[in-house]
Amino acid sequence: MDASLALAVSVPLIGGLLATALPKRAQGLGLLASVATVLVVGWVMAGVWQQGSLHAELGGWAAPLGIALAADGLSAALLGMAALVALGVGIYASGYFRSADADRHFWPLWLLLWAALNGLLLAADLFNIYVTLELLGLTAAALGALTGTVDAVRANLRYLLVGLLGSMTYLLGVALVYTSYGTLDLGLLSNALEPGPVAATALVLMTAGLALKAALFPLHFWLPPAHANAPAPVSAALSALVVKAAFYLILRLWLDVFAPVVTPSAAGLMGMLGALAVIWGSWRALRAERLKLLAAYSTVAQIGYLCLFLPLLQALPPGAERDDLFVALVLMALTHGLAKAGLFLAAGLVQRSAGHDRIDDLGGTAQHMPATTFTIALAGTALIGLPPSGSFVGKWILMTSALESGQWWWILVIAIGTLLAAAYVFRVLSRAFNLEPTPRSFVTQARTEVPALLLALTSVAVLGLAADPLWRLLGAGGGA
């Protein structure tokens, strides 16, 4: 059973190597590897569903010397979301790139990124997290610069440098941890950890590095240009998955490993930064002139929402309510991942069809593509948090917990953010519906439109109306 964990990392990696070795068949091999990876991830999820958590020691070497992989409810849920988004992005990319060259360069990097992401979600020690984090940053920057335009290269070079700064800071934190505890294994560490200056410094350093990578306000400055200038399938993956991966690590450290070190004021500070991110990100999204820039700023805001959960999780005592809040946090992350992927893919189609993505001039263009416009609307529903989307449930539980733990002020932030989100989504939609006659066929280019639509639809319908299994998946995980 444990072989599934190693396969989840190695299948996309082997696919990427094959795509590098046989560039002419890159697309076919890439799609094949994508399907295989989705199947393996399904296997991992089934294992977690049945057993609560999985653990594998590579080569039979046990911690603290060996490299271990582990999966619990949280990582399984994110693995599943990543697999869905990655499959959608892969199918979309196979119909998106016009030049064979771009297509050939896309697949090896893309599969390597997926392997790094799976490795990061499954890593069970701090140093392997560093390695996968670096791999993720390198592949993400290379993919983002794939178009080769000066803007894209400049934005992604900055992203790369910022990412390196983040991982160096994280690595210094790791070195401090090893200095005082002599282990890097997450499980051993959470038992050994005691509140103290060294542990606190290490947590601050690691969090600062990860916040830089997760684009947490005010360290978000690099995100909008990098994500808005990347090719559409890449921006979808960057916004939905790569940023989320860094946030997953913050979550893992704050709720799991370093839980004894976290004080209410530290969690409150994270919530405060989250609140500023929600308001600033939503405001900039409303003022954005281009559709992809709007989507990128909305990502900044959505990361902010996720941080709002931290002070509440800190305040609530362990129990059913806290578990609910934790599932709501994961539900928000999953919903945003799927919705933002759908939105970026749809924005790429609009941009391709119109030749630009200036929101004010979108007019009839969007109306020529009913399925794409519908995708934008559905993704918007999830970003605002309207029922029946997953983020409606998430925000509902978030606000209930804010009231119950007496931290009512977060509700104001959520309300402002939601209103701004509604404003920026409807601003796009109002441009999309004008007087032009609507074409007869709903779908105009199935290969690219359908994956985008399905991702957005999943975020609204599946995660909202059928979120129940997530409780079981995460409840079974026990963990944080």
Add this chain to the structure above:
Amino acid sequence: MEQLLYGGAGVILFALGLWAFLVYEPLLRKLIALNIMGSGVFHLLIAIAERGELPPDPVPHALVLTGIVVAVSATALALAMGRRLEDDSGGR
């Protein structure tokens, strides 16, 4: 005492690198600064590997080796992208 000296030097190197990264604009200086930050961390890791009479702890050494590989590849990618930018702006 020696351990503290080496480890402390590592932390100082990290701080110097961070300062240079934030202050200087040119890509090359930023990259060198990042590499100095990396060297600072590696310094610290090598310092904590010392265990007195016992042979040194191999784990930090392995970490440093991996870290060097990562730093080299990251530097190479950044240089390639910087080169591309320079070619593009020089060609006009």
